[in-house]
Amino acid sequence: MSLKVSQPPPHGGRLVNAVVDREEGAKMAAGCPAYDIRPTIDPRTGVPIRNAYREVMSIAYGFFSPLDGFMTRNEVESVMRDRRLLSGWLFPFPIIFDVDGEELRRLGVKEGDRLLLRLKGRPFAIIDVEEVWRFDPRDVADRTFGTPERNPEAVRRRFDEKHPGWLIYRSMTGTAVGGRVHVINEPRLKEPYDRFWYPPSASRLEFGRRGWRTVIAHQTRNVPHTGHEHLMKEAAFLGDIEPCNGILVNAIIGAKRLGDFVDEAILEGHEAINKFGYIRPERHLVTMTLWDMRYGNPLESLLHGIIRQNMGCTHHMFGRDHAAVGDYYDPYATQTLWSKGIPSYGLPAPPYDVDRGLKIRPVNIQEFWYCPVCGEIAYSESCGHRDRAERFSGSFVRGLIAEGIEPPPMIFRPEVYQVIVKWWRKFNYPFVNKRYLEAKEAELEVELDPMEVTTR
Amino acid sequence: MSLKVSQPPPHGGRLVNAVVDREEGAKMAAGCPAYDIRPTIDPRTGVPIRNAYREVMSIAYGFFSPLDGFMTRNEVESVMRDRRLLSGWLFPFPIIFDVDGEELRRLGVKEGDRLLLRLKGRPFAIIDVEEVWRFDPRDVADRTFGTPERNPEAVRRRFDEKHPGWLIYRSMTGTAVGGRVHVINEPRLKEPYDRFWYPPSASRLEFGRRGWRTVIAHQTRNVPHTGHEHLMKEAAFLGDIEPCNGILVNAIIGAKRLGDFVDEAILEGHEAINKFGYIRPERHLVTMTLWDMRYGNPLESLLHGIIRQNMGCTHHMFGRDHAAVGDYYDPYATQTLWSKGIPSYGLPAPPYDVDRGLKIRPVNIQEFWYCPVCGEIAYSESCGHRDRAERFSGSFVRGLIAEGIEPPPMIFRPEVYQVIVKWWRKFNYPFVNKRYLEAKEAELEVELDPMEVTTR
Numbered sequence: 029m030s031l032k033v034s035q036p037p038p039h040g041g042r043l044v045n046a047v048v049d050r051e052e053g054a055k056m057a058a059g060c061p062a063y064d065i066r067p068t069i070d071p072r073t074g075v076p077i078r079n080a081y082r083e084v085m086s087i088a089y090g091f092f093s094p095l096d097g098f099m100t101r102n103e104v105e106s107v108m109r110d111r112r113l114l115s116g117w118l119f120p121f122p123i124i125f126d127v128d129g130e131e132l133r134r135l136g137v138k139e140g141d142r143l144l145l146r147l148k149g150r151p152f153a154i155i156d157v158e159e160v161w162r163f164d165p166r167d168v169a170d171r172t173f174g175t176p177e178r179n180p181e182a183v184r185r186r187f188d189e190k191h192p193g194w195l196i197y198r199s200m201t202g203t204a205v206g207g208r209v210h211v212i213n214e215p216r217l218k219e220p221y222d223r224f225w226y227p228p229s230a231s232r233l234e235f236g237r238r239g240w241r242t243v244i245a246h247q248t249r250n251v252p253h254t255g256h257e258h259l260m261k262e263a264a265f266l267g268d269i270e271p272c273n274g275i276l277v278n279a280i281i282g283a284k285r286l287g288d289f290v291d292e293a294i295l296e297g298h299e300a301i302n303k304f305g306y307i308r309p310e311r312h313l314v315t316m317t318l319w320d321m322r323y324g325n326p327l328e329s330l331l332h333g334i335i336r337q338n339m340g341c342t343h344h345m346f347g348r349d350h351a352a353v354g355d356y357y358d359p360y361a362t363q364t365l366w367s368k369g370i371p372s373y374g375l376p377a378p379p380y381d382v383d384r385g386l387k388i389r390p391v392n393i394q395e396f397w398y399c400p401v402c403g404e405i406a407y408s409e410s411c412g413h414r415d416r417a418e419r420f421s422g423s424f425v426r427g428l429i430a431e432g433i434e435p436p437p438m439i440f441r442p443e444v445y446q447v448i449v450k451w452w453r454k455f456n457y458p459f460v461n462k463r464y465l466e467a468k469e470a471e472l473e474v475e476l477d478p479m480e481v482t483t484r
Numbered sequence: 485m486s487l488k489v490s491q492p493p494p495h496g497g498r499l500v501n502a503v504v505d506r507e508e509g510a511k512m513a514a515g516c517p518a519y520d521i522r523p524t525i526d527p528r529t530g531v532p533i534r535n536a537y538r539e540v541m542s543i544a545y546g547f548f549s550p551l552d553g554f555m556t557r558n559e560v561e562s563v564m565r566d567r568r569l570l571s572g573w574l575f576p577f578p579i580i581f582d583v584d585g586e587e588l589r590r591l592g593v594k595e596g597d598r599l600l601l602r603l604k605g606r607p608f609a610i611i612d613v614e615e616v617w618r619f620d621p622r623d624v625a626d627r628t629f630g631t632p633e634r635n636p637e638a639v640r641r642r643f644d645e646k647h648p649g650w651l652i653y654r655s656m657t658g659t660a661v662g663g664r665v666h667v668i669n670e671p672r673l674k675e676p677y678d679r680f681w682y683p684p685s686a687s688r689l690e691f692g693r694r695g696w697r698t699v700i701a702h703q704t705r706n707v708p709h710t711g712h713e714h715l716m717k718e719a720a721f722l723g724d725i726e727p728c729n730g731i732l733v734n735a736i737i738g739a740k741r742l743g744d745f746v747d748e749a750i751l752e753g754h755e756a757i758n759k760f761g762y763i764r765p766e767r768h769l770v771t772m773t774l775w776d777m778r779y780g781n782p783l784e785s786l787l788h789g790i791i792r793q794n795m796g797c798t799h800h801m802f803g804r805d806h807a808a809v810g811d812y813y814d815p816y817a818t819q820t821l822w823s824k825g826i827p828s829y830g831l832p833a834p835p836y837d838v839d840r841g842l843k844i845r846p847v848n849i850q851e852f853w854y855c856p857v858c859g860e861i862a863y864s865e866s867c868g869h870r871d872r873a874e875r876f877s878g879s880f881v882r883g884l885i886a887e888g889i890e891p892p893p894m895i896f897r898p899e900v901y902q903v904i905v906k907w908w909r910k911f912n913y914p915f916v917n918k919r920y921l922e923a924k925e926a927e928l929e930v931e932l933d934p935m936e937v938t939t940r
Contacts, residue, residue: 404861
């Protein structure tokens, strides 16, 4: 029995690379009608809650391999029913390019055409129009996430407008374009995102350069406290012969909610963990994926597994309430998925144990707390002083900071706090507020150079 | 791909159980000549360095399965050459019952006979004499451990009298009896050993009762400091879907060296770790194996693998300088064995990757230290403050205690220190001294009831 684990193949067997150079791109787009990508807006507040450009990026750079375009009606139906693409490979969410139907008609776009997609007023990508189709946004929202009746293993209560992922689908226009995409004008990631941009082909190379045979992924949308740090360090013990060689932090960067930490602080906060040696930089790499999180708990964990397998990770850590918001899901739904499967989501066995499933291996983790008896950050399954446990969470830490209190070093590294202070000064507030939201949506995470394309 | 790991079969496929009840035993021993088991003595100092009764116990209770008796000449040759029993199963050390040849002749013992073995003056076991053979103790000692020339992957310098394992073989009589053994008068383990006595059939049952599917073994001959505690807690993260369910501490109990911690404190010190909740008692079980350690580093680790696989463990943690003394071995020889094998010891691949090898999985671990920057016990592969590391070892802790200083709680739990103090009071000294050695060899770890056996 060989116990060696090594870099898994991409999901579906091949990394998608749909980024073409500008010259080639200009040719491909020549003569096409142009359409401006615009954000999905929360109809109640007018706040942007998603920008499909992030999906174009994640598709074209291979994060979502083998998905190479926006889904057609049949593929969306297949995903909602079986969590599988038409090719049979596991995939959790409908990836829908919803558009302004009026404008599409005005442009005279029909199936078989090619559409130039503009971002920030500049040529960005193209989509080959395989299908223009209509859908009921509420119905797609409901069937994407499920209901307590249909998904009793995972769903605790009916989804509604307070759930940001459901709201994204619910707020779509009802007209969609399905088909392959290509980025034709490669965007430059803005500072500080540029340092953290490792698309799957680049992360795989970087793992090779670093000599990492085993790599465990850490999902984040938080500035790390010492509980996160210990989760990373201790889950990395998982491995076969020796602890995992590398720890990959992969932050989900996209639409924010009021009160969140700002994305810049999340990335630089994790970077501070290795920069100041709390985890050796040789073992720790901070990266990002562009995606407006759907907060789908087990479904989201499946997407995370796909993204990080594509990036080359061998293992993925999953905690309680993974990528969750509110109490829509059972807190352990993700761990249920990864230890026995969720049949009502089309997974009678864990994702690594079904045909055309994933190769990445799960590491299910419980809780970390500060234990005053042990005098250290302790793991719930090891520490015998549960009644003395001092629990702290991202919300608790945000509460302290909001009160102007620097969290104690036991639960928050001072160098990480300095990162928060740095961005607090820049944005005049330590968390996401309305002004940050507006600026973020106007500027996004990228810059695009001007590009000449002769459009129709 | 199912990732589930489960309890391995015993080494060789079947647990040896060669303990018979007293009635049956009395019949088996009736009419046999009797021979008193006596310790192996260091000829330079007169100090006992081994007692073969411990080997009888470990064989008869299945710790050494599939070995069911003392080895014959051919089997010893096979083990020294290929590290394999005549049946082909891996085994690292010659297990030799050396006897007083004069007395054997006086008793008229010949091949095919049965010999009653007495311990502390009472009937204890029998051996079916398959072979009486002679050997050169120095030659067996040399070929057991190897030399820098023959074993360049592992051995750094020639073994000599300062190596306690080499000395055991070197001090043997040169006359040996090979053949199957049975314990006929089951000894009672004395307090506190009785609490820690879980022969393989019992440990397997206990794992089942506790619902442990995965169990990681920890080798010890030390009272645990916080480095050991973290090694256990963090190596236990190893597993497949979730961290190992159980941590098995298995102390090697046998001949001691001056300055060692006393065996009673080693066992109760580890017990204090779970009793006072530093590791939840539900996850942590302290046990013992009777064996006069040979300090054979990679070879010893192979025996540890066999013992703990027989006990039902799925994983084994191996640190630097595993079961080592002095600088005879490369400090990483054990990890070399378990990650790529040591061809000159007959292992061209790791023990889990050869025919008739082991099923237990290794977890190779580097160093723990106290890091004043992280403010915690840190792992060398995670912590980036190597230049600030405050290393501490069992010797350092013993040094403090010898000076009458209670080690700081950061590196030694106060409740564990209290265990040392308890036995210090009892023996008037915190460590093994000459008086302890004499008392231990006179009393051993067991009591035997009187038993009527008609001997020749």
